[in-house]
Each structure stands twice: as structure tokens, then as C-alpha cells.
Amino acid sequence: MSAGDRKEERVSFDYHEPTTLREAIDLGARFGGDARFLAGGTDLMVQIHRGRLSPRHVVSLQRVPGLDAIEVDGTVTLGTRVTHRRVETTAGFQGALRALVEGAEVVGGHQVRNVATVGGNIVNASPAADVVVVLLALDTTLTCLGPSGERTQGLDSFATAPGVTALRPGELLTRVSFPRLASRSATAFLKAGRRRAMEISIVCVAARLTLDADVERCRDVRIALGAVAPIAMRARAAERYLESRPLTDETVREAGRIAAAECRPIGDVRASARYRALLVGTLVPRALNRCLERIRNPAS
Amino acid sequence: MTRIPLSLIINGQTFDVLAEPHRTLLDVLRTDLGLIGTKENCLEAECGVCTVLLEGAAVNACILLAAQCQGRAIVTIEGLAAPGQLHPLQQAFIDHGAVQCGYCIPGMILAAKAYLDENSEPDENGVREALAGNLCRCTGYQRIVEAVLSVARTVRASPEAASHRTAR
Amino acid sequence: MTPATRIVGRSVPRMDAPGKVTGTALYAADFALPGMLYGRVLRSHEPHARLVGIDTSRAARLPGVRAVITAADVPDVRYGGSVKDERVFARDRVRFAGQPLAAVAATSPGAAAAALAAIEVFCEPLPPVIDVAAALSPGAPLVHEAWASYTALPILHRDGNVCNRARIVVGDVERGFVEADRVFENRFTTSSVHQGYTEPRAAVAQWDSSGLVTVWSNTQLPFEIQTTLAEILQVPPSKVRVIVPGIGGGFGGKLRIGMEHFAALLAMKTGRPVKVMTTSEEELTAAYPRQPAIVEVKTGVTNDGRLTAREARLWFDTGAFAGSGPGVASVATLMLAGPYRIPNLLLEGFAVYTNKTNFGSFRAPSGPQANFAVESQMDIIADALGLDPLELRLKNIVREGEEGPTGQILTAVGLEECLRRAADAIGWRDRRPEVGRGKGMACGWWTTTGGSSGVYIKVNPDGTIALNTGAAEIGTAALTGAAQVLAEDLGVQLADINVVSADTLSTPFDFGAQGSRTAFAVGNACRAAVADLKRQILALASKHLGVDEHVLALREGSVVGEGKRATLAELARISQASGGGLIAHGTFVAPPTPYDAKRVEGHVYPAFHSPSFHAHAADLSVDAETGEITIHRYVVAQDVGFAVNPAAIEGQIEGGVAQGLGQALSEEIVYENGRVLNANLTDYKMPTAPDVPRVESILVQHPTLVGPFGAKGVGEPPNIEPPATIANAVASATGVRITSLPITAEKVALALSARTT
Numbered sequence A: 001m002s003a004g005d006r007k008e009e010r011v012s013f014d015y016h017e018p019t020t021l022r023e024a025i026d027l028g029a030r031f032g033g034d035a036r037f038l039a040g041g042t043d044l045m046v047q048i049h050r051g052r053l054s055p056r057h058v059v060s061l062q063r064v065p066g067l068d069a070i071e072v073d074g075t076v077t078l079g080t081r082v083t084h085r086r087v088e089t090t091a092g093f094q095g096a097l098r099a100l101v102e103g104a105e106v107v108g109g110h111q112v113r114n115v116a117t118v119g120g121n122i123v124n125a126s127p128a129a130d131v132v133v134v135l136l137a138l139d140t141t142l143t144c145l146g147p148s149g150e151r152t153q154g155l156d157s158f159a160t161a162p163g164v165t166a167l168r169p170g171e172l173l174t175r176v177s178f179p180r181l182a183s184r185s186a187t188a189f190l191k192a193g194r195r196r197a198m199e200i201s202i203v204c205v206a207a208r209l210t211l212d213a214d215v216e217r218c219r220d221v222r223i224a225l226g227a228v229a230p231i232a233m234r235a236r237a238a239e240r241y242l243e244s245r246p247l248t249d250e251t252v253r254e255a256g257r258i259a260a261a262e263c264r265p266i267g268d269v270r271a272s273a274r275y276r277a278l279l280v281g282t283l284v285p286r287a288l289n290r291c292l293e294r295i296r297n298p299a300s
Numbered sequence B: 001m002t003r004i005p006l007s008l009i010i011n012g013q014t015f016d017v018l019a020e021p022h023r024t025l026l027d028v029l030r031t032d033l034g035l036i037g038t039k040e041n042c043l044e045a046e047c048g049v050c051t052v053l054l055e056g057a058a059v060n061a062c063i064l065l066a067a068q069c070q071g072r073a074i075v076t077i078e079g080l081a082a083p084g085q086l087h088p089l090q091q092a093f094i095d096h097g098a099v100q101c102g103y104c105i106p107g108m109i110l111a112a113k114a115y116l117d118e119n120s121e122p123d124e125n126g127v128r129e130a131l132a133g134n135l136c137r138c139t140g141y142q143r144i145v146e147a148v149l150s151v152a153r154t155v156r157a158s159p160e161a162a163s164h165r166t167a168r
Numbered sequence C: 001m002t003p004a005t006r007i008v009g010r011s012v013p014r015m016d017a018p019g020k021v022t023g024t025a026l027y028a029a030d031f032a033l034p035g036m037l038y039g040r041v042l043r044s045h046e047p048h049a050r051l052v053g054i055d056t057s058r059a060a061r062l063p064g065v066r067a068v069i070t071a072a073d074v075p076d077v078r079y080g081g082s083v084k085d086e087r088v089f090a091r092d093r094v095r096f097a098g099q100p101l102a103a104v105a106a107t108s109p110g111a112a113a114a115a116l117a118a119i120e121v122f123c124e125p126l127p128p129v130i131d132v133a134a135a136l137s138p139g140a141p142l143v144h145e146a147w148a149s150y151t152a153l154p155i156l157h158r159d160g161n162v163c164n165r166a167r168i169v170v171g172d173v174e175r176g177f178v179e180a181d182r183v184f185e186n187r188f189t190t191s192s193v194h195q196g197y198t199e200p201r202a203a204v205a206q207w208d209s210s211g212l213v214t215v216w217s218n219t220q221l222p223f224e225i226q227t228t229l230a231e232i233l234q235v236p237p238s239k240v241r242v243i244v245p246g247i248g249g250g251f252g253g254k255l256r257i258g259m260e261h262f263a264a265l266l267a268m269k270t271g272r273p274v275k276v277m278t279t280s281e282e283e284l285t286a287a288y289p290r291q292p293a294i295v296e297v298k299t300g301v302t303n304d305g306r307l308t309a310r311e312a313r314l315w316f317d318t319g320a321f322a323g324s325g326p327g328v329a330s331v332a333t334l335m336l337a338g339p340y341r342i343p344n345l346l347l348e349g350f351a352v353y354t355n356k357t358n359f360g361s362f363r364a365p366s367g368p369q370a371n372f373a374v375e376s377q378m379d380i381i382a383d384a385l386g387l388d389p390l391e392l393r394l395k396n397i398v399r400e401g402e403e404g405p406t407g408q409i410l411t412a413v414g415l416e417e418c419l420r421r422a423a424d425a426i427g428w429r430d431r432r433p434e435v436g437r438g439k440g441m442a443c444g445w446w447t448t449t450g451g452s453s454g455v456y457i458k459v460n461p462d463g464t465i466a467l468n469t470g471a472a473e474i475g476t477a478a479l480t481g482a483a484q485v486l487a488e489d490l491g492v493q494l495a496d497i498n499v500v501s502a503d504t505l506s507t508p509f510d511f512g513a514q515g516s517r518t519a520f521a522v523g524n525a526c527r528a529a530v531a532d533l534k535r536q537i538l539a540l541a542s543k544h545l546g547v548d549e550h551v552l553a554l555r556e557g558s559v560v561g562e563g564k565r566a567t568l569a570e571l572a573r574i575s576q577a578s579g580g581g582l583i584a585h586g587t588f589v590a591p592p593t594p595y596d597a598k599r600v601e602g603h604v605y606p607a608f609h610s611p612s613f614h615a616h617a618a619d620l621s622v623d624a625e626t627g628e629i630t631i632h633r634y635v636v637a638q639d640v641g642f643a644v645n646p647a648a649i650e651g652q653i654e655g656g657v658a659q660g661l662g663q664a665l666s667e668e669i670v671y672e673n674g675r676v677l678n679a680n681l682t683d684y685k686m687p688t689a690p691d692v693p694r695v696e697s698i699l700v701q702h703p704t705l706v707g708p709f710g711a712k713g714v715g716e717p718p719n720i721e722p723p724a725t726i727a728n729a730v731a732s733a734t735g736v737r738i739t740s741l742p743i744t745a746e747k748v749a750l751a752l753s754a755r756t757t
Helices: A021-034 A044-049 A084-088 A098-104 A110-115 A118-124 A130-137 A236-242 A249-262 A273-296 B025-032 B088-095 B105-118 B124-130 B142-157 C017-021 C057-061 C109-117 C132-136 C173-179 C222-233 C260-270 C280-285 C325-337 C367-385 C389-396 C415-426 C478-490 C518-545 C568-579 C646-665 C722-734 C745-756
Strands: A014-016 A035-038 A057-060 A070-073 A075-079 A141-146 A149-154 A159-161 A172-178 A185-192 A203-211 A218-226 B004-010 B013-019 B051-054 B057-060 C037-043 C049-055 C065-070 C100-106 C120-125 C162-170 C182-190 C202-207 C213-217 C240-243 C274-277 C293-301 C307-319 C344-353 C437-446 C452-459 C465-469 C497-501 C553-555 C558-561 C564-567 C583-589 C612-622 C629-639 C695-700
Touching: A021 A035, A021 A057, A021 A141, A021 A172, A084 A098, A084 A110, A084 A118, A098 A130, A098 A185, A098 A203, A110 B057, A110 B105, A118 A130, A118 A172, A130 A185, A130 A203, A130 A218, A185 A273, A203 A273, A218 A236, A218 A249, A218 A273, A236 A249, A249 A273, A273 C745, B004 B025, B013 B025, B051 B105, B057 B105, B088 B105, B088 B142, B088 C017, B105 B124, B105 B142, B105 C017, B124 B142, B142 C646, C037 C109, C037 C260, C037 C280, C049 C100, C057 C065, C057 C109, C065 C109, C065 C260, C100 C109, C100 C260, C132 C307, C132 C344, C162 C325, C173 C293, C173 C307, C173 C344, C182 C367, C202 C260, C213 C222, C213 C260, C222 C240, C222 C260, C260 C274, C293 C325, C293 C367, C307 C325, C307 C367, C325 C344, C325 C367, C367 C389, C367 C437, C367 C722, C389 C415, C389 C437, C415 C437, C415 C612, C415 C629, C415 C695, C437 C722, C452 C478, C452 C518, C452 C568, C465 C478, C465 C518, C478 C497, C478 C518, C518 C553, C518 C558, C518 C564, C518 C568, C518 C583, C558 C568, C564 C568, C612 C722, C629 C646, C629 C722, C646 C695, C646 C722, C722 C745
Parallel strands: A014 A057, A035 A057, C037 C274, C213 C240, C307 C344, C465 C497, C629 C695
Antiparallel strands: A070 A075, A075 A172, A141 A149, A141 A172, A185 A203, A203 A218, B004 B013, B051 B057, C037 C100, C049 C120, C065 C100, C162 C344, C182 C293, C202 C213, C202 C274, C293 C307, C437 C612, C452 C465, C452 C583, C553 C558, C558 C564, C612 C629
């Protein structure tokens, strides 16, 4: 019997800095599974340090133009290299899209947010990823570019298991977009952790609520949950329950109970499954209530 | 492993080094360039002792490849003030008793500087939040926060006071 | 009323701050030598195994690898402070996951890491003894089969997996329980927590041609390391020199040998200097974190709140080696008594072997664990009797001149003042201001560890002073405090003093930066040295000025008398030219504290010297659904004897409370079957800036006879009371009593939810 988990401890790779998207794709195609794209590095570099990944080639995207734009024109489009810090500080996201800021600003500390990218976060496919959970509640679509061209896919089908996505060999996620919110809409994001910062969520919840024109009845809702299933998930049963129902203390609590029942948390070193379910039951109503307050008073 | 030539701009000076592509900025700073003011600990972006400024933004040098940093202005603690002088933040940390073992301090000061550069009206919550990525085990953060807030006040009260004071 | 002082008692900025804020201060982790190799340690993945063989041949052939060593390459020595049960590398038995098996030295860190991965280890796993319960169950495997043959301190009570049982017996507890109206029995558990210093343990070693090895390391105890290394290397201590360039935090985790022996052995093998540094993973799996504890407390009390008896046991999981365990188990018994008048006591502290890391000393060892238990129970008692927890404490705390648990006479007892002022500051009268919000308190006592310290003081020809001390500055500003004492006594300015420290070859012996003793002991050593120096100065001045000594006085850097004057600088120059210089030696060792030896057994630490007293209070709210705790205010009242440097002391309190809140709320090294599950800083949750509340410090001063200007040790105490304070405040806020640490939101939420269903 031998010592160790056979970690590849000798870190060594070639570094490439393509200056066009085409070049980046070609490098990805050339090196295939031996290569990793480097955006912010906050996941990739840590995984390399822990011996979980040992790529032979690292392809940095930092000189590839056109990957870090934020476009708001009805639809919102974020380039894959947009950092959490930029999401956090984009004035246009302070209104109905507030959850984006709330999700971005709780990730790591400033040092991490200054370099960690939205695209990297999505491709890393942690079920606890805060911004991913928000994007899930916004019906986000992803655009990927590969050797065989460009394609789109819904975020909600992109991650298939922790750390596993539908990204094809040589493909690069280039941008994400989500539709403009209808009027009488608001978003909210809540996170639970063992400390107030530098936390990987024990549970996080993002909600997008749209009310009918004149009454406080749910016209449309999205509830996304993080860290309570192998992938970030939509609480679809809770959403279906709420549709066309008035927003009251009882209905939001019931939505919470349904969401708690439909999530599939595990117990791990961060929290037990039971506590995670309890948190879903608490944070979903709170997120919905916050959306409600924000629709009532958009200045809040 | 072949080493590649890198041209790094640190504290306004250009350093030409030969390093393997997988070397981090932290490692090159400390080992190749002898700039040991930037500290090493977790090497996983969890503790912040390796904080430097990259184009003015606070970042963890331990997860940045040196190769990624070519041509991008880097500031380390050594570059905060001219030799023999102290930046107002450094003086404030001394005056407010914000230093104990001191190992977290270079990273802490740079993170604070990045925050103050972007916030002309800092408050306690904002300062604490800005320093969330810098662990300190000795001070409980209280005097660090006070030191940072005092610099903002000083700068607001009299811009001339923001000029560098002579180090003891 | 003490006379006005010039420098002591002032919050002067610490002397080493400028180097630290500019990044020019050098730490052991920064230290490097030309031609240096990089060392790494191969550690076991099995918590318990028969070690069959290690094949290092492939590793040794890798590029850049200059040495690979195992047990076969080092002297067959067992070492250890209280029980000699430790080896550098495992020999035929592996006793914890993380135990060193081999070490390599290579030309780069990457090459060293690759060498580790290439070493093949052959072992047969054995069922691990995973915790105290397992270790004490009948038929449990012995962690050390040959325990009885080990050399150990004669005073220890050892038996199988118990490497010490320390005991205090006073009066007759059975009678005491009969006298009581109510008897309370409660059980508490605590987790292991890591000191969390931000600088990894590091050592650089280099041998010279005379067979002397110099080791630069961030040890808190250079002289102890010198002795241990000499033992391990089988050389005379005079052939080992330990130097501390600088330490980035210690908190007790850098007391015992860390990387020094690996560095020295690899340097010996390669003939080159070698640097070895820990990784975060090594720190969280194979360092000296705080012992996990199980505490059972049975206390008898009358209906009007008088404590009549206490029987308490505390079991420490001390891990695979005894290490600090026997001593910590001893101190625990004093902490189980607490600063209370309890006429009948049966208190036992056990250090128990398991297949986990060698848990060690962490800021107030045994303090938080024991205090969490007894102070939580005090509130349980108060609640049951319908008494105010403050009044219950005031009724039972020891007073000036009364006895401690082992019969020592207590003086400078500032505890009542601490309790009243903390209670006042937190607004104790309104203990439950609103739903879900409550206030809690806890109090305790602690020691100022003894041991000797020596200093040399010399006057330079320009009148400045060199202070030469064997102590290491770990960040507490203790050496600034000692320098303040020196400056006060000698009549010079702090800026006139330069400190040289922590070199076993050139600085006098110091017992080390442990037990809150440094400012106390080094300060007193300075006083002794200054007394001698003054005699030399006055004698020389008398000769030089032609004036009788008795009319001369040393004032503000000059000797004056009868209208004549000579500066220190002048006198130093004269002395240097004619007689070798003005140099004085001063030593200090705390006088032993008398106690009743009949009351103790197996006890390594039977009395607290110049004890300090402290009270903490917190005002917090609990989110009824998520269990999250928000601390609104946190107050500490600490009897420091005399505040040599108030700001520095407050800094110790603020930092100690932050660290204590980590233990109380979020930190734990999580073990499963002998393996650590969270060996990284992502999942080992130390408080960040947004997590720590402002701490309000009240410095109470009941001066000791022994300390410099009446000072007591201050560094460790702030770590002691936070867990109990939080537990009591949470109980006050919610009615829910959490009896295990850390008090996570999960535990609170699930307890609240269980109560309503």
C-alpha cells in the first residue's frame, strides 16, 4: 500500500497568451484536454495548487479583446471575462437587478472579486456559486464558441454535476445574457455562511418576482437555490405553487416549505443536510419578501 | 522546464527575469527579486498576506502567474513610499497601534490603500468589508480599521497632511 | 498611589512598527541563505498503521533532489517535554495522519514536492483510536504499547492511553454535596482549534566546519529548541545555535519543535543550508492546535447561591504524543475551580492518547475549555435558582487574602471590580432588551508563568542603550514593554534603546515567550540590570567628577550633583577607553508561589503566579430562524496589575477576544476517523474583519508585589472567557443552552427548531 493520493505535485505548464478569439479557440482545439483556459484564476490556480488539476497548457484570455463588455440594451449581456467587481459596481444593476450586485459582492474578498470572472464561475460549476444562482433566476442563456462554431445553451441545463458542464472539447464560454425584466419586477439574493465574508455558501437563494399590474399577485417567479443539490437548481415546484397566487406571509412561507422539500442537500463539513433544508425554508420567503418590498418601493 | 523572459513593472521600475511559466507573481517577487515585503502563507487566496496592487486593484499575488503580469503596473509595500519616508497609511498604522506581529500588515495596508483610492467617504462597515480578504490573527482588526478611517479624515481635513512624512 | 511615571504607563508606539509597516522587518519565513535547498516533509495519510517499509530510491534519483532521509538516517532518539514518546520520523508504527515519515531537500520547492510524490510507503493500516471515548473504552488498542518503558516526568500519573491524570482534592466533596440544596451535573465538549498565525512555521539550518549548526526559525522558545535539537542530533547544546529573526504570530503553536530538526538533519546530509516551511495543510493536520475536550462538572449549591462542592473532570484528547498534554491537564484543574471559594473539590484533568496530531499549547491552554464548562454551569445554576448570574458570581468569588484551590494565598485580586465594571458597561440591569436579544457574562483567572529571564544592558558611547535579551518578540509588544521599564528606570528615552534578541549563543537565557510572562520577566530582569548599571555609572561618575557617590543622581541621561554633571555618553566613552564599558547583567525568576502539596497529584502546575482576573460580557441577538448570531457589544474588564502600555494591552485584548470568538462561533478542525476534513483556510473559518465586533476594554489595576511596577501577565487571558460569554448570552437571548463548541448558527437554529416542534 502506498502513501498518498498520488497527487501530481510537480506543477509545470506552458503558458499561452492569444490575442484573438480565433487563436484562443485554436489553442484549445490543439491541446484539448491537456489545456485549461485561464480567466481570473481564482478557481483554476487553487485547484492546481491543491493537486486536483495539472494542465500541461494554460491559455490565458486576458489579451483576447471583446470578452469583457457589459451591454445593457433591453437584454443584458456580460462578457465571460467580466469580473465580479465590475458586476458589483455597475450602477445599472442597482435597481430591479439588485440580486446581481448582492450575489457578486459576497464572493471572496476584494482581491478575489477584482479578478474572478462570471464566465470562470459558471464553467467551474460549483453548486454553491453565488452569481450563478442569480443568473439562474434571470433565465440566463450562454453563448459558447468552439472549433465547430458558435452555439447557445440555457444556463439551467449547462451544469450537469459538480464541476461538470456541457462545454464541448475546445469550447470557450464567450458571453452570457438574460432578458430585460418585465415591469413590476424585482430581484433579491440571500446567502448563509458560517462567517460574514470569505464564505462558500452553505445555502444561497436568488429570487426574481414579477407581479400583476395592479394587484400583489404573482405573475411570474423564479427561485434559484445554491449548495442544496449537485448543481445550482431552480425550485420549480415552489415556483409553480406561487404562480397566480397572491403574495402573503402564508404563501411565501409555503413556497419556502415546498422549496425546502424539493432541494436535495447533502451534509458536509460546512453544514448538515437538515440545516440546509431549514435555511431554504427560511431564506426563500425572506428573498420573496424582499422582492415584494422592492417592487412596492423601488427606491429602497 | 524552459524558462521564459518576463518584464515586470514593479513600483515604477522594470525588472527583467527569467522564470518558468508556472511561477506565481508572489514567488518571483520573493525569490527572484528579493522583495520579501509581500508575504506568503496559504497560497490559495484565502488569507491576503500576499496582497499587491495590480493596476491599482488589490489582488492576491499567490494565484497570479508572473507571466500574466507582464507590462502591468504592480505596487508592493516597498513601493508605497520613498525610502526613509512613510505613506500616511503606514504612519497611521504605527500611531494607532494597528501593528502586532506585523505579518499581515503589508497586505493589509495595500488593501486599505486600494479601498481609500476608490472611496472618498469611507465608513467603518466599508473598511471592514474591504479588508475581509486580509486575515489578521493578532489585532482583532479594531485598530487597523481606526487607522484606515483616520487617514481618510486627515486627507479630507487637510490635503497637505497627505504628503509623505519622514520615517523614524 | 504610585508615583507619576514618564514612560511606563504610556501608550507609546511599539518600537518595531516602522519595520513592519514598510515590509522591511524580516521573519523566519523570509529568511534565506545563498545556495539554500528547499526541504519538505512526507507525512502519513494513515492515522494508525504498522510501517512496513519506505522506498525512497525513485525520489532520490529525481532531478534537483539532494537528500531523502527517513528514520534509518537519524539517531534513534525519543524526545518530548513531559514524556519521551516522540521521534523525528515514524519507525515501525504510524500514530497519526500527518506524522512525518521522511524528508527531502531539493534545489527548488517544485523539485522537493515532486520528490515527496515519488516516495513509496508500505504500511498496514490498523484501526485508529479516534477519540477519548475510544481510547478509554475497555480493550482499546494502546496508542503506545511500550508506554510504561518511556522516560517521563516522575510526577505524572500514567496508565495505558492516559499519559497523565492531574488531580486536586480539597475537603470532602461527598459531604459538600450532602450540604448542598441542589446539585447540578452538566457535560460540555469543545473542538480543536488552530492558533491561526499568518506566518507558516519555518526554519533554515546551516552547519559550519566546527560542527555547529545554526538554525533560524520562528520559534517562541529558542532555548528549548536548542535543547531539543541537541537531544535529537545527539550533539552537545553548545553545538546548536538558534536565532529568531522575527515571528509572524505564535499563540503557543510555535513553542515546540516545528521544522528545525528537519532543516538541521537535511542540512547535515547535504552539506548545504536547507529551508523547510509548512503548508496550510500541514498546519491544519500536523501542528499543535488546542486539545479537544470533554468536561463533566458536578456542582453543589445552597438555595441562596453558595457553592458547597465541585467534582469535575476534563478529558483532553492529547493526540499521538503526550507533548503539552500532561501540563495542560494540570492547569485545567485550576481552571475547573475557577476564581471561586469552593470548600470541597475533586478536580481531575486527563491527557489521553489518540491517533490524532500532537495537540499542544494554544493561548491559555485548557482555559477556554474549562471556563466554557464551569461558567456555563454558573449561569445554569443562576437560572435554576432564580438568581442574577452576576450576584451568584459575586457571592462566590475569592477575595483578597483568601485561598486558591491548591491553597495559595491570593493577592491583588481585582475580580470584583472587573465583574462590576464589565456588568456596568454592558448595561447588565437590562439583560433582555428585546426578543431574541440577551446579555451574558463570564469570569476567570489565569497565571503569569514563571521561569527565568536574563538581560545584558550596555551603554553605547553616544549614550544610547543596547538591550540584549534572550526573549523573542512574537507580536505582543512585550519587548517594547520591557524597554519602557528599562527607559523609565534608567532615565532615558525609548528611542535611545536598541534591542537585540533571541540568539542562544549571544543572548542570555530566557524561558521563552509563553504563559504571558515576557514583559513581566524581561521587565524585571531589566530592573535588576539597571540597578547594577546605576551602581557602575555612579561609581564611575564619582571618580570622574571627584564628587562623593552619595550626592550624585542619575537624571534624564546625565549624572548630576554638587553643580557638576556628566552625561551617560561621556561616561560610556570614558569607561570604554579605560575599562571595557558600562555593561550590566540582570536576571529575574519569579519566586515560587507557596501552595499545599497535599492537595495535588500528578500536577505539573500547582499554583498560578501573580494571577490575573477578568470578566467578559456580551450583548447579542440571535436570528430565530437561521440561528445566526450578531454581537452588538463586547466588553472586557481585565485586572492587569499595572498597565505598562495601555494601548498594547488593549490590542492584546481586542485580538484575544477575536481569536476567542473564533473558537466560540466558527472554528473547528473537523476529524473523521482520525483524518482532518477541513485542512485548508477555505473551510477552517477564522474571523474576518466583518465578523469581529468592537471590543471595549476596561483595564483594572490591582498591582502585584512581584511584577514590574505591579504588572501581571496580560496576553493569554482574553482567549479564555469568550466561549462561555457567548454561550451565556445566547441562552439569555433564546433560552437555548448550547454545550458544545463552536456555537454555530446551525446548532442554535436546530435547537430552537426542536424546541418549537
